[in-house]
Amino acid sequence: MLAVAAGxxxxxxxxxxxxxxxxxxxxxxxxxxxxxxxxxxxxVRDFHLSSADYKVPxxxxxxxxxxxxxxxxxxxxxxxLVFPGDPVGSASTVAELADTGAPVLAIGGCLKDPxxxxxxxxxxxxxxxxxxxxxxxxxxxxGKKRIAHFTGFLVDPNTQLRIDAVKKAAEExxxxxxxxxxxxxxxxxxxxxxxAYLAAHANDVDGIVTTAxxxxxxxxxxxxxxxxxxxxxxxxxxxxxxxxxxxxxxVAGTMLQNPYGQGYIGAFAADKLRNGCTVKADAPWKAxxxxxxxxxxxxxxxxxxxxxxxxxAMQGITKDLLSTFQATYLVCKS
Amino acid sequence: xxxxxxxxTRVEPDEVxxxxxxxGSAGGLRFYLTNEFGLLVLILLFGAVFAVLSGGFLSxxxxxxxxxxxxxxxxxxxxxxxxxxxxGLNLAVGAIGVCAAMMCGWMIQALGVxxxxxxxxALALGAxxxxxxxxxxxxxxxxxxIITLATMSIFFxxxxxxxxxxxxxxxxxxxxEFGRTRYFGVVSPMLIVALVAGLLLIGLYRFxxxxxxxxxxxxxxxxxxxxxxxxxxxxxxxxxLSGLLAGVAALLLVxxxxxxxxxxxxxxxxxxxxxxxxxxxxxxxxxxxxxVSVVGTFLGSALVTxxxxxxxxxxxxxxxxxxxxxxVLLLAVLIDVARKRxxxxxxxx
Numbered sequence: 001m002l003a004v005a006a007g008x009x010x011x012x013x014x015x016x017x018x019x020x021x022x023x024x025x026x027x028x029x030x031x032x033x034x035x036x037x038x039x040x041x042x043x044v045r046d047f048h049l050s051s052a053d054y055k056v057p058x059x060x061x062x063x064x065x066x067x068x069x070x071x072x073x074x075x076x077x078x079x080x081l082v083f084p085g086d087p088v089g090s091a092s093t094v095a096e097l098a099d100t101g102a103p104v105l106a107i108g109g110c111l112k113d114p115x116x117x118x119x120x121x122x123x124x125x126x127x128x129x130x131x132x133x134x135x136x137x138x139x140x141x142x143g144k145k146r147i148a149h150f151t152g153f154l155v156d157p158n159t160q161l162r163i164d165a166v167k168k169a170a171e172e173x174x175x176x177x178x179x180x181x182x183x184x185x186x187x188x189x190x191x192x193x194x195x196a197y198l199a200a201h202a203n204d205v206d207g208i209v210t211t212a213x214x215x216x217x218x219x220x221x222x223x224x225x226x227x228x229x230x231x232x233x234x235x236x237x238x239x240x241x242x243x244x245x246x247x248x249x250x251v252a253g254t255m256l257q258n259p260y261g262q263g264y265i266g267a268f269a270a271d272k273l274r275n276g277c278t279v280k281a282d283a284p285w286k287a288x289x290x291x292x293x294x295x296x297x298x299x300x301x302x303x304x305x306x307x308x309x310x311x312x313a314m315q316g317i318t319k320d321l322l323s324t325f326q327a328t329y330l331v332c333k334s
Numbered sequence: 335x336x337x338x339x340x341x342x343t344r345v346e347p348d349e350v351x352x353x354x355x356x357x358g359s360a361g362g363l364r365f366y367l368t369n370e371f372g373l374l375v376l377i378l379l380f381g382a383v384f385a386v387l388s389g390g391f392l393s394x395x396x397x398x399x400x401x402x403x404x405x406x407x408x409x410x411x412x413x414x415x416x417x418x419x420x421x422g423l424n425l426a427v428g429a430i431g432v433c434a435a436m437m438c439g440w441m442i443q444a445l446g447v448x449x450x451x452x453x454x455x456a457l458a459l460g461a462x463x464x465x466x467x468x469x470x471x472x473x474x475x476x477x478x479x480i481i482t483l484a485t486m487s488i489f490f491x492x493x494x495x496x497x498x499x500x501x502x503x504x505x506x507x508x509x510x511e512f513g514r515t516r517y518f519g520v521v522s523p524m525l526i527v528a529l530v531a532g533l534l535l536i537g538l539y540r541f542x543x544x545x546x547x548x549x550x551x552x553x554x555x556x557x558x559x560x561x562x563x564x565x566x567x568x569x570x571x572x573x574x575l576s577g578l579l580a581g582v583a584a585l586l587l588v589x590x591x592x593x594x595x596x597x598x599x600x601x602x603x604x605x606x607x608x609x610x611x612x613x614x615x616x617x618x619x620x621x622x623x624x625x626v627s628v629v630g631t632f633l634g635s636a637l638v639t640x641x642x643x644x645x646x647x648x649x650x651x652x653x654x655x656x657x658x659x660x661x662v663l664l665l666a667v668l669i670d671v672a673r674k675r676x677x678x679x680x681x682x683x
Contacts, residue, residue: 058655061605062591062598063403070399071646074390088501089591089598092510100395112503153601154499183601 020271022052022079023072024263026108028060032213032237032259033083033108039263043271052267053077062086066093073100079270081263082117083108087290091115103273107266107297108259109158110290118279119293119329121266123257126288128236128299129162129211132255133169135301136207136234139252145206146178150194150219152185152212161289162211178205185212194218202226208233216254220245234301238310246307253303256310261318262297265325277332284328295329297321367678369618373633376669377640380662384644391647394519401520402513404639405528406586410606411613411631412531413579418614420552420569421623422478424576426467426486427610428603431584432596433493434460434577438585439502439594449506457581463489464577468570478573490602502594510592524586528632531582535628548572553624580606612638 024040026033033056040052055072057064062085069080070093080097084090084106091111094104098116110120136147149166152159163180170177181197184190194215208223208231210216216235220242223233227250235242235254245251273279279293286294298317302310326332365371384391410427417424424430438456441447447455467485471478515523539545550558551565552572559565583606588594599606615621616637617630641662645655 059605061600062595063406063587063605066590067399067403067642068646070396071390071643074388074393074396074647075649076390086501086591086595086597088503088593089595092513092590092592096514112501153597154494156499156597160499 020049020052020079020274021077022049022081022267022270023069023077024052024054024081024107024267025065025069025072026056026083027062027065027085028057030060030213031239032257035260036081036263039260040267043264043267047268047271049267049271052263054263057085060085062089065090069093069097073097073102078102079267079274080104081107081266081270084111087112103270105266105270105273106291107262110288110294112290113292115291117291117293118269118273119285119295120288120291121262121269121295121297123299124286124288124294124296125158125211126161126165127296128255128257129165129209130169131299131301132211132234132236133166133209134173135253135255136209136232137169137173137175139232139234140175140207145175146204147175147207147209148179148181148197148201148205149177150184150190150208150210150212150215151180151182152215154182159212166209166211181215184218185214187214187218190214190218194222198222198226202231205231207231210235213237213239217241220251223250224248243307243310246302246304249304253301256300256302256314258297258299258314258317261314261321264318265297265322268322269325269330272326272330272332277326277330280329280331295321369616369627369630370633372669373616373630373637377633377637380637380640380644384640384647388644388647391644394516396643396647397520398516398522400639400643401525401636402522402590403643404636405522405524406583406590407609407639408528408613408632408635409531409579409583409586410609411617411635412535412628413576413583414610415614415617415619415626415628415631416535416548416572416575416579417478418619418621419548419623419626420478420572421555421621422471422569422572423482424464424467424478424573424580424610425482425607426463426489426603427482427576427580428599428606429486429489429493430460430463430467430577430603431580431587431606432599432603433463433489434581435584435588435594435598436493436497436502436596438588439505440497442506443502443504449508452505453585456585457578460577460579460581460584461574462577464574464580465570467577468573471573472566472569486602486604494596497596499596501596503592505588505593509589513586513589513592524589527582527586531579532628532632539626539628544568544571549624549626609635609638 024036037054040054043049043052055068057068065085079102082104087110094111095116097104104117106117106120108122110122111117147170151162159182167177181193184193208219210219216237217239219233220235223231224245229249233251235251237254238256242251242254246254285292286296288294300313306313390396413427414424434456437459438452441455442449442452467482471481512523539549547563547568551563551568555565587598591598613631613635616634618627619625619631641659642655645658650658
């Protein structure tokens with residue numbers, strides 16, 4: 001991540017001392033968000049924020065996140081970068097944060113419109129799942145193939161988007177999704193269900209696509225244990241287990257997201273919004289199932305040949321996004 | 335401590351608290367020996383500590399959000415308390431709550447019924463699911479731990495299947511306004527709902543035959559049966575009351591969030607279990623049944639919510655909050671025990 005930071009530091013112009021005290025708050029403890037901590041530190045250094053602290057609710061629970069956010073207001077934080085614990089249920093808390101005058105941005109995941117969040121900066125999950133499945137189809141080769149899809153919690157609306165996107169890509173290629181196993185983005189259920197499924201049905205599938213962090217790790221380990229490399233797999237995210245499995249040929253590749261860029265650029269934008277900038281109404285916003293003010297933080301497929309240089313790939317995406325961010329998405333007084 | 339009545343049933347601490355006379359020495363001792371007094375002292379003590387150590391603790395925003403959260407935790411605690419009084423447990427309290435909330439959202443958004451009708455529908459479903467729990471417990475003779483563990487998964491699974499995990503957001507604006515309203519800058523109407531629910535429960539257990547039957551059936555089912563109490567029916571009613579209160583808590587959260595959300599109580603509704611147990615147990619409700627403390631449950635829930643808020647404000651580190659919470663709660667219980675022993679020793683009791 002330092003490489004990413006070094007790459008984008010040069011692009012951070014117009015810095016000044018500031019009293020922006022930003023909080024980067026994920027929905028709960030999860031390895032995906034770990035990069036936000038460094039992103040916050042780098043944003044403080046590069047954009048001269050007072051602070052940009054990574055604050056994690058002690059458990060993945062909407063009420064725990066709400067309580068943490070409320071306490072952060074009392075602690076004097078005045079800018080919030082939030083992964084909504086729930087795209088609908090967090091809107092009320094975000095409105096209360098915004099009522100205090102603090103800019104609030106949804107990062108990593110979106111709030112459902114209408115909300116008081118300035119915009120949403122995150123991965124286009126459906127597009128990422130669609131592209132990942134297409135990569136899987138490519139490596140599986142010709143003929144009708146059978147795909148198993150391992151994904152996250154059903155109460156997360158993103159999960160249904162991912163399921164639909166995988167199914168769409170498979171159907172377009174004439175392949176079939178023979179099994180969807182959801183509700184397994186936690187070690188225990190993932191171990192239990194994925195291992196049980198592969199023990200019973202390994203011969204019935206040709207490919208696996210995973211669209212959540214923990215299932216990707218567990219499935220990578222399972223394929224390493226099976227060892228014959230017949231079953232092709234496309235994973236998600238950058239856990240070391242997954243990257244090593246890609247290197248060793250047990251996994252065809254992984255769809256990388258850009259959590260560092262979300263935190264870093266999000267902190268930059270929040271500071272700007274605190275200092276007179278406004279969100280540009282006619283910016284080239286993308287739309288997804290939740291919001292019409294969406295910015296894609298980038299996704300890239302990394303196979304074995306690029307696994308050692310994936311940081312550069314993400315650095316490039318972050319750099320590109322930051323270099324035009326203010327002009328594209330904000331209106332600032334000169 | 336346990337009070338004893340003149341009948342075969344135990345006397346709930348609320349009654350002890352009300353009867354206690356601050357002027358009489360025996361009445362005064364009984365007052366100081368109550369869980370409620372101990373909790374009140376701890377709330378004041380920790381409140382003072384947090385106010386001194388954290389500048390934001392007494393801010394109107396923090397006090398408003400603290401008591402709003404305490405209100406929800408209190409009603410969740412009440413929902414568990416009404417089953418604990420039977421000597422049982424309701425592990426499905428969160429699942430029932432979420433089902434009730436989703437029913438409210440579905441009726442308003444999909445059927446287009448007015449908000450109050452949706453609320454009634456939610457409460458009716460909560461009571462119905464409570465009836466299912468109670469009926470199966472009574473008819474099977476199995477402990478409610480097993481039954482409600484199973485129904486927790488069943489209720490939640492059916493809810494996710496029917497709703498596809500989708501939230502209901504198109505609720506009347508008055509719902510979200512209710513959750514955000516502040517009286518005098520700090521008092522949430524949700525706190526008033528919790529207090530009214532508590533007063534009604536005190537009335538039930540103190541002034542009605544049904545309440546007394548619930549206590550006697552929980553204390554000694556065989557004796558209650560011999561006294562003419564239809565224990566099975568009473569147990570079912572306790573579970574229905576639990577389901578109803580779970581529905582109330584869920585509706586408060588719907589108003590807090592402005593939407594009915596399937597994940598509002600976590601996976602399978604398990605996120606409600608800790609607040610459901612902490613309030614009643616700290617408040618003095620006996621896990622073996624027969625003794626209930628409505629005021630204690632309120633104070634216990636308030637203490638836990640205050641500790642969470644204070645620890646967060648002290649920036650102890652979010653991952654340490656749970657550990658610190660556990661330690662402080664253990665300390666609180668030990669102090670409570672020491673207080674009772676000291677007072678008992680001084681009075682040669």
